[in-house]
Amino acid sequence: xxxxxxxxxxxxxxxxxxxxxxxxxxxxxxxxxxxxxxxxxxxxxxxxxxxxxxxxxxxxxxxxxxxxxxxxxxxxxxxxxxxxxxxxxxxxxxxxxxxxxxxxxxxxxxxxxxxxxxxxxxxxxxxxxxxxxxxxxxxxxxxxxxxxxxxxxxxxxxxxxxxxxxxxxxxxxxxxxxxxxxxxxxxxxxxxxxxxxxxxxxxxxxxxxxxxxxxxxxxxxxxxxxxxxxxxxxxxxxxxxxxxxxxxxxxxxxxxxxxxxxxxxxxxxxxxxxxxxxxxxxxxxxxxxxxxxxxxxxxxxxxxxxxxxxxxxxxxxxxxxxxxxxxxxxxxxxxxxxxxxxxxxxxxxxxxxxxxxxxxxxxxxxxxxxxxxxxxxxxxxxxxxxxxxxxxxxxxxxxxxxxxxxxxxxxxxxxxxxxxxxxxxxxxxxxxxxxxxxxxxxxxxxxxxxxxxxxxxxxxxxxxxxxxxxxxxxxxxxxxxxxxxxxxxxxxxxxx
Amino acid sequence: xxxxxxxxxxxxxxxxxxxxxxxxxxxxxxxxxxxxxxxxxxxxxxxxxxxxxxxxxxxxxxxxxxxxxxxxxxxxxxxxxxxxxxxxxxxxxxxxxxxxxxxxxxxxxxxxxxxxxxxxxxxxxxxxxxxxxxxxxxxxxxxxxxxxxxxxxxxxxxxxxxxxxxxxxxxxxxxxxxxxxxxxxxxxxxxxxxxxxxxxxxxxxxxxxxxxxxxxxxxxxxxxxxxxxxxxxxxxxxxxxxxxxxxxxxxxxxxxxxxxxxxxxxxxxxxxxxxxxxxxxxxxxxxxxxxxxxxxxxxxxxxxxxxxxxxxxxxxxxxxxxxxxxxxxxxxxxxxxxxxxxxxxxxxxxxxxxxxxxxxxxxxxxxxxxxxxxxxxxxxxxxxxxxxxxxxxxxxxxxxxxxxxxxxxxxxxxxxxxxxxxxxxxxx
Numbered sequence: 001x002x003x004x005x006x007x008x009x010x011x012x013x014x015x016x017x018x019x020x021x022x023x024x025x026x027x028x029x030x031x032x033x034x035x036x037x038x039x040x041x042x043x044x045x046x047x048x049x050x051x052x053x054x055x056x057x058x059x060x061x062x063x064x065x066x067x068x069x070x071x072x073x074x075x076x077x078x079x080x081x082x083x084x085x086x087x088x089x090x091x092x093x094x095x096x097x098x099x100x101x102x103x104x105x106x107x108x109x110x111x112x113x114x115x116x117x118x119x120x121x122x123x124x125x126x127x128x129x130x131x132x133x134x135x136x137x138x139x140x141x142x143x144x145x146x147x148x149x150x151x152x153x154x155x156x157x158x159x160x161x162x163x164x165x166x167x168x169x170x171x172x173x174x175x176x177x178x179x180x181x182x183x184x185x186x187x188x189x190x191x192x193x194x195x196x197x198x199x200x201x202x203x204x205x206x207x208x209x210x211x212x213x214x215x216x217x218x219x220x221x222x223x224x225x226x227x228x229x230x231x232x233x234x235x236x237x238x239x240x241x242x243x244x245x246x247x248x249x250x251x252x253x254x255x256x257x258x259x260x261x262x263x264x265x266x267x268x269x270x271x272x273x274x275x276x277x278x279x280x281x282x283x284x285x286x287x288x289x290x291x292x293x294x295x296x297x298x299x300x301x302x303x304x305x306x307x308x309x310x311x312x313x314x315x316x317x318x319x320x321x322x323x324x325x326x327x328x329x330x331x332x333x334x335x336x337x338x339x340x341x342x343x344x345x346x347x348x349x350x351x352x353x354x355x356x357x358x359x360x361x362x363x364x365x366x367x368x369x370x371x372x373x374x375x376x377x378x379x380x381x382x383x384x385x386x387x388x389x390x391x392x393x394x395x396x397x398x399x400x401x402x403x404x405x406x407x408x409x410x411x412x413x414x415x416x417x418x419x420x421x422x423x424x425x426x427x428x429x430x431x432x433x434x435x436x437x438x439x440x441x442x443x444x445x446x447x448x449x450x451x452x453x454x455x456x457x458x459x460x461x462x463x464x465x466x467x468x469x470x471x472x473x474x475x476x477x478x479x480x481x482x483x484x485x486x487x488x489x490x491x492x493x494x495x496x
Numbered sequence: 497x498x499x500x501x502x503x504x505x506x507x508x509x510x511x512x513x514x515x516x517x518x519x520x521x522x523x524x525x526x527x528x529x530x531x532x533x534x535x536x537x538x539x540x541x542x543x544x545x546x547x548x549x550x551x552x553x554x555x556x557x558x559x560x561x562x563x564x565x566x567x568x569x570x571x572x573x574x575x576x577x578x579x580x581x582x583x584x585x586x587x588x589x590x591x592x593x594x595x596x597x598x599x600x601x602x603x604x605x606x607x608x609x610x611x612x613x614x615x616x617x618x619x620x621x622x623x624x625x626x627x628x629x630x631x632x633x634x635x636x637x638x639x640x641x642x643x644x645x646x647x648x649x650x651x652x653x654x655x656x657x658x659x660x661x662x663x664x665x666x667x668x669x670x671x672x673x674x675x676x677x678x679x680x681x682x683x684x685x686x687x688x689x690x691x692x693x694x695x696x697x698x699x700x701x702x703x704x705x706x707x708x709x710x711x712x713x714x715x716x717x718x719x720x721x722x723x724x725x726x727x728x729x730x731x732x733x734x735x736x737x738x739x740x741x742x743x744x745x746x747x748x749x750x751x752x753x754x755x756x757x758x759x760x761x762x763x764x765x766x767x768x769x770x771x772x773x774x775x776x777x778x779x780x781x782x783x784x785x786x787x788x789x790x791x792x793x794x795x796x797x798x799x800x801x802x803x804x805x806x807x808x809x810x811x812x813x814x815x816x817x818x819x820x821x822x823x824x825x826x827x828x829x830x831x832x833x834x835x836x837x838x839x840x841x842x843x844x845x846x847x848x849x850x851x852x853x854x855x856x857x858x859x860x861x862x863x864x865x866x867x868x869x870x871x872x873x874x875x876x877x878x879x880x881x882x883x884x885x886x887x888x889x890x891x892x893x894x895x896x897x898x899x900x901x902x903x904x905x906x907x908x909x910x911x912x913x914x915x916x917x918x919x920x921x922x923x924x
Contacts, residue, residue: 024690039691143912145921154719194917199676207917314723323723381731433735460653495691
């Protein structure tokens with residue numbers, strides 16, 4: 001108890017000292033030869049729904065109602081314990097504490113208070129969190145690097161949507177695609193190592209990287225938003241009990257993989273990767289078990305592992321003055337949803353379903369370009385990143401569906417054989433880098449759009465951001481599934 | 497009594513001699529302000545002269561207590577003899593050996609100690625010398641502060657970053673380093689503060705010969721290394737008044753071949769130094785040479801008589817022989833137009849850069865302050881680009897880039913750090 005109290009006192013003391021700075025710069029405390037860096041942020045975000053709820057969305061929230069009052073505190077510690085010399089390694093650590101609380105269930109619209117009242121335990125657990133968010137130690141000696149601890153690892157070349165970058169689970173419960181990918185990534189406990197092989201034949205800067213997140217430990221998965229929360233998928237409450245199954249705690253369920261990356265002909269950055277991860281969305285199967293308590297029918301959501309083989313490349317193309325990047329990956333035996341197989345009960349066939357699997361090919365081609373539009377900004381360039389995403393099922397089955405019901409019929413949405421999306425991110429900055437307008441657009445040619453214009457202003461040590469998140473288009477196409485979730489947000493952050 | 501009187505006399509004499517020495521040094525420093533600006537007319541760009549005339553800038557003008565040409569790294573001094581006539585430039589402005597026509601494996605010190613004004617490549621050679629003068633200081637590890645300063649607002653904010661660089665030429669020890677990639681130099685910039693920018697990083701691989709630079713950036717928001725285009729070199733760094741190409745010993749850090757260079761004059765100009773005396777440099781426990789910039793930090797914190805909030809009055813301005821060089825970008829999309837650099841003929845460092853926009857109108861002026869360092873035993877000499885100040889006259893805003901927090905030359909930086917894998921390990 002004494003140790004905990006002392007640690008808490010020390011933590012509060014350090015935090016107070018750091019906050020005494022009236023600028024957004026880190027605070028440093030000299031401990032022995034190596035300074036301890038302390039920094040972080042407090043953030044509050046308010047979001048208001050700007051369209052009326054429709055379809056299966058629950059609860060129905062009128063336009064203008066608050067749907068998010070999210071408070072976040074991050075405090076980060078960094079210290080180098082030993083510097084690399086000819087005989088010694090560099091050792092340093094990184095620690096981030098995260099504290100989270102969403103107030104809409106306590107003082108938001110009545111609809112969300114009612115959601116909490118009807119499901120107190122789950123919502124009370126969902127609305128707040130205090131965690132050691134990241135905690136790792138780095139070891140570097142010559143060509144060898146290890147990072148062990150709770151961390152994020154991101155491979156691949158894509159923005160907005162993930163392709164090869166599926167190592168860490170994502171938390172989509174507080175905004176889904178509305179939120180930056182990095183804000184949604186959930187760090188996991190892993191050991192990661194890199195060995196720099198240097199020049200090998202025509203390849204320079206060749207390196208081998210591997211990681212292991214042991215399946216025997218606490219396997220984090222992408223959480224599902226509880227029924228009735230603002231960013232849950234639109235679906236009626238399940239009429240049968242729902243059970244969630246994470247992978248078995250065995251080594252075979254580990255997230256693990258290797259990647260080779262290097263540079264070819266001094267221009268082509270490439271990578272090849274093979275890894276096992278856990279699917280972002282659980283596979284749904286309906287179980288028929290008359291003997292089970294609460295039965296006989298259950299909706300079982302099972303998080304499955306899957307292997308991914310892929311690669312990426314980027315290079316500068318001088319004729320167009322931009323960077324071209326591409327990524328391709330085969331997702332082996334990815335669980336799919338075929339109602340007749342996953343949920344035979346729905347068709348009067350009273351038996352437990354199965355989880356069919358298909359290989360899925362996903363790829364992206366992108367172009368990054370920055371250029372001057374001096375009439376609009378004579379000091380900073382405009383940066384524009386384009387991407388074309390595609391998804392293809394080589395062994396497509398006409399019966400494949402997305403396990404979400406169409407309104408009002410309740411029939412499942414169609415999974416197409418070949419799906420595509422286009423994205424664009426554009427931004428520049430003004431006022432000496434303190435004002436950043438940005439536009440993100442995602443378009444599905446089958447008929448849905450997502451657009452996120454935002455503007456951010458930095459007034460040391462505060463950051464203010466105003467954003468609009470809009471979705472339009474068909475309610476059964478891609479992002480259009482969430483087309484009644486348009487919102488405006490205001491975020492204020494205090495950095496230290 | 498007799499003994500104490502004698503001792504007293506000796507003490508008094510010493511005191512007198514000391515005060516004379518101080519008096520002599522102080523007497524050599526003249527305050528230049530709006531009342532006597534004519535003293536420095538013709539010794540600095542017109543844009544800077546206007547600052548003195550208006551009271552924006554007050555100068556301390558005079559002689560240094562040392563000859564900076566005598567405190568260059570040994571291998572630079574040697575190269576001034578050994579490299580005469582040894583190298584030439586190709587049509588694409590790459591350096592080759594005169595004897596073989598091939599790119600040299602290693603260049604010691606500066607490649608072109610003998611600049612001749614009639615040489616059509618003279619200006620390119622001066623710029624190459626400035627590149628190698630920086631490289632001659634070996635691997636550098638520094639803590640850099642970007643200070644944003646407005647005329648009305650004063651100090652606004654800072655961005656802190658770590659700088660790492662490793663040359664493969666110029667510096668004596670580099671001759672023995674493996675360099676299969678045929679790099680000319682490599683460098684990394686990693687932002688450490690404020691919180692929302694921390695982790696943003698950029699790595700540049702500059703190749704020998706005619707290959708384009710390769711730039712990679714680490715973006716914390718996507719937690720990945722992202723390939724960058726070279727087109728952004730005239731873009732504002734972190735939204736500051738400073739572009740990536742404004743760095744470098746010659747006030748230009750891009751590819752030499754992307755500009756048309758011409759010597760448009762030579763003569764004398766005043767260059768800025770921190771103090772009349774050499775900076776102290778000490779070997780740290782890792783065998784690296786660390787500048788002791790505590791005095792510089794004290795100087796930078798003082799508010800002087802200059803009315804513009806971005807000038808440091810403690811800079812000592814001294815007359816130096818310079819080349820005046822004009823650079824015009826070949827890239828039609830480069831954000832700057834014509835630029836005029838004032839580069840020291842002997843030291844191969846820059847003092848002033850005047851920047852015009854693409855329509856030919858005057859836009860910014862960049863000035864540099866230097867620190868020349870020597871250890872107590874006078875065995876090694878180093879120099880540091882201590883402070884850049886760039887003033888955007890249209891917006892009346894300046895950015896000061898300051899390395900006084902930590903500056904280490906001869907730094908022990910493992911080459912693996914500059915690989916793609918090593919780059920990602922710097923990042924979160």
